[in-house]
Amino acid sequence: MLKPRQSLTLTLLQAREAAMGFFRPSLNQHGLTEQQWRVIRILSQHDELEINRLAELACILKPSMTGVLVRMEAAGMVVRRKAEQDQRRVLVRLAPQGQACFDSMSQSMEANYQRLQEKLGEEKLQTLLGLLNELKAVRR
Template identity: 70%
Template sequence: MSTSRASLTLTLLQARESAMRFFRPQLNLHGLTEQQWRVIRILRQHGELESHKLARLACILKPSMSGVLVRLERDGLVRRRKLAEDQRRVLVSLAEKGEQCFESMSVEMENNYRRIQQQLGPEKLLTLLELLQELKGIKP
């Protein structure tokens, strides 16, 4: 008789969906996709980044990142520039409108984090974040 083990990957996806229910209404209000918001948030946190590093940090495949950046640049939220010494390398930074977007959304996004913390409790949320950080670091 085999025992059924809970699926880590499925549980993580389901937990992500539960968490995103707090944030999607705000994203929709600003006309942003989840991927676009991740890019804005990472650029706000790290400053200008090479597009391949940005893709890795945002967990967006490089081909998809290209489309995300085209739309963000079209909407005036990010700027892209090629390095003079290597035209293949592209640096991405937040434009002023992207900074303003982040600022206008940050209060409500922080309120959503508070709502999650109220339901989980501060200790459980901290433990969850620590365990997820640890999980990110394990090697196959």
């Protein structure tokens, strides 16, 4: 009988948890959930995104994204608006408070990346990121 392969999906989830161990304390300190940080991080790189695209990039299910955005909008972190050409489309951008949150967290998040890099080494971390990006491209 063949020995089963190591589970790629389980290993990826376990690796994600290990990596988040470096970042969760900073998120907790700022009162942010992982989902909220992903939204802030992605919107900091884009002027404005349609909700469906934001959900895809943040790996958040669309029904969950609605709740995340409602809470973030109430906290003054994001602004939602209907698209001018198509009122069915909703666009999201960072509010000034959301941008300020990103700016204030950038230094601590970079320090977390540095700690992770010290554990793995720069070359291994770059190799890991490269392989993960290749894996992401396979699904497309």
